[in-house]
Amino acid sequence: MRITADQERCLGAGQCVLSAPDRFDQSDLGLVEVLDPEVPEGDEQRFRDILDLCPSQALSLEA
Amino acid sequence: MTVLPDYPQARGCPFHPADGYTDYAPVAKVRLYNGREVWAVTGHAEARQVLLDPVTYSSDRVHPHYPALAPRFESARKVRNFIGMDPPEHTVQRRMLLSSFTVKKTNALRPRIQALVDGLLDEIEAKGPVADLVPEFALPVPSIVICELLGVPYTDHAFFEHQSRRVVTGSTTLEESADAFTQLKAYLDELIQRKQREPGDGLLDTLIAEQVETGALSRSELVDIALLLLVAGHETTASAIALGVVTLLEHPEQLAALRSDARLLPTAVEELLRFMAIADGIARFATADADLAGHQVRAGDGVVIVIATANRDGGAFPSPAAFAVDRGARHHVSFGHGVHQCIGQNLARAEMEIALGTLFRRLPGLRLARDLADLPIKEAGGVQGVWELPVTW
Ligand code: HEM
Ligand code: HEM
Numbered sequence: 001m002r003i004t005a006d007q008e009r010c011l012g013a014g015q016c017v018l019s020a021p022d023r024f025d026q027s028d029l030g031l032v033e034v035l036d037p038e039v040p041e042g043d044e045q046r047f048r049d050i051l052d053l054c055p056s057q058a059l060s061l062e063a
Numbered sequence: 064m065t066v067l068p069d070y071p072q073a074r075g076c077p078f079h080p081a082d083g084y085t086d087y088a089p090v091a092k093v094r095l096y097n098g099r100e101v102w103a104v105t106g107h108a109e110a111r112q113v114l115l116d117p118v119t120y121s122s123d124r125v126h127p128h129y130p131a132l133a134p135r136f137e138s139a140r141k142v143r144n145f146i147g148m149d150p151p152e153h154t155v156q157r158r159m160l161l162s163s164f165t166v167k168k169t170n171a172l173r174p175r176i177q178a179l180v181d182g183l184l185d186e187i188e189a190k191g192p193v194a195d196l197v198p199e200f201a202l203p204v205p206s207i208v209i210c211e212l213l214g215v216p217y218t219d220h221a222f223f224e225h226q227s228r229r230v231v232t233g234s235t236t237l238e239e240s241a242d243a244f245t246q247l248k249a250y251l252d253e254l255i256q257r258k259q260r261e262p263g264d265g266l267l268d269t270l271i272a273e274q275v276e277t278g279a280l281s282r283s284e285l286v287d288i289a290l291l292l293l294v295a296g297h298e299t300t301a302s303a304i305a306l307g308v309v310t311l312l313e314h315p316e317q318l319a320a321l322r323s324d325a326r327l328l329p330t331a332v333e334e335l336l337r338f339m340a341i342a343d344g345i346a347r348f349a350t351a352d353a354d355l356a357g358h359q360v361r362a363g364d365g366v367v368i369v370i371a372t373a374n375r376d377g378g379a380f381p382s383p384a385a386f387a388v389d390r391g392a393r394h395h396v397s398f399g400h401g402v403h404q405c406i407g408q409n410l411a412r413a414e415m416e417i418a419l420g421t422l423f424r425r426l427p428g429l430r431l432a433r434d435l436a437d438l439p440i441k442e443a444g445g446v447q448g449v450w451e452l453p454v455t456w
Contacts, residue, residue, distance in 0.1 A: 013398075013406070015393070021166075055400050056401070
């Protein structure tokens with residue numbers, strides 16, 4: 001699975017960066033950037049929980 | 064005819080959601096001060112459902128359907144900024160500010176916040192007990208931080224702290240809050256005009272250069288945004304720090320766990336946010352008919368999210384009434400959810416971590432200097448917390 005981010009939806013709450021600073025960052029405009037989209041097998045639930053915290057629903061998991 | 068419970072209801076004890084709505088979970092009708100009936104959302108999933116759907120549940124404060132939860136909300140209709148707007152208008156204003164509130168930017172403020180906290184504790188220690196931690200510690204930390212961030216002179220703090228309290232306190236009357244808004248607007252308008260002549264290096268100065276001078280924002284729009292940031296930026300966090308001290312003192316085993324492992328500080332702050340639910344309620348109104356937990360919500364109906372009860376929903380938080388510094392749950396709705404989720408949340412987290420962590424490290428014998436039950440607590444419906452916090456050590 002891979003993480004995809006929609007900067008159009010992002011509103012910069014920073015929840016993703018708090019959850020996984022190794023995976024997410026914020027651009028100079030304060031919008032989400034995915035540093036590493038790969039979700040290792042077995043880690044799906046952890047990432048679903050992280051994505052679920054995004055208040056603007058800007059992140060999703062894709063096969 | 065059944066009598067509906069009132070919203071808001073006094074918590075009595077600031078840590079316990081008012082009893083009145085728990086029997087009605089997750090959604091029930093309540094009656095506001097002006098007699099209007101609105102939906103109270105007390106369940107966690109239902110709160111998120113509403114907050115994630117700004118199309119069906121509008122934040123538009125000037126709209127007559129937007130429910131005034133207390134008289135002060137009527138005067139707030141005259142302040143137009145993004146907290147009271149829907150997308151796409153909301154999105155445009157919020158994006159102007161995002162670069163100043165990233166995790167990186169707030170982390171870069173940590174050394175300054177630490178120095179500030181250390182300086183205040185030096186003064187408190189030098190003076191000796193008893194100290195009132197509200198004016199001497201909990202309030203100046205976020206107040207100075209937001210002043211420096213915005214470029215507002217902290218020397219004016221007595222004025223804007225007083226006016227802000229009149230805006231966020233539950234018992235404030237219509238006249239009082241209207242007067243407070245007028246005074247805050249006049250103050251900020253003058254400050255912004257002065258900055259147009261003599262630019263400084265705060266966020267307001269950046270917004271003048273990037274948005275006002277280019278015509279993207281009018282000066283009066285910037286005044287209303289500045290008002291939101293100044294008020295939201297200090298009163299909530301000040302309440303969270305003061306009530307956080309009380310909560311930790313009242314849970315000695317949790318405080319001991321935190322003291323033995325400083326790495327627990329971030330999860331302890333998160334648990335404090337969930338447990339205390341400093342902001343009491345969030346208002347919306349329905350723009351279309353909708354189903355909410357089996358209830359038929361009609362277009363025009365008012366809705367209030369009861370944050371304290373949503374944060375104690377057993378379906379979302381196991382043993383919800385327990386305060387556990389290692390819980391590690393961030394899905395509480397203390398900062399809201401959806402497009403309006405608090406823009407200052409990471410700044411608030413940093414301030415709470417540094418203020419509480421340093422206070423308990425430097426004053427290990429800290430304890431209340433007055434009976435818990437005699438602490439004056441803030442009124443129903445406004446920002447929750449204590450007015451005074453006398454301590455000794
Ligand atoms: C006089 C009115 C008050 C009443 C009737 C009241 C009642 C209660 C009750 C029934 C509990 C639960 C006790 C337990 O779980 O063992 C409680 C807990 C607590 N109260 Fe109050 N309280 C009052 C005022 C206050 C005030 C003024 C404060 C502080 C500002 C306060 C702070 C706390 C704290 C920190 C707890 C522990 C939180 C918890 O474990 O849930 N209370 N109170
Ligand atoms: C513990 C401290 C804080 C709490 C509990 C808190 C709570 C909240 C809540 C519940 C909302 C959502 C309102 C809604 O959905 O209608 C919100 C929004 C907001 N907060 Fe905070 N806040 C805190 C600290 C701060 C700080 C430090 C700042 C500023 C630096 C700030 C600025 C804002 C702004 C500008 C909004 C509007 C966001 C939008 O509409 O997009 N808050 N806050």
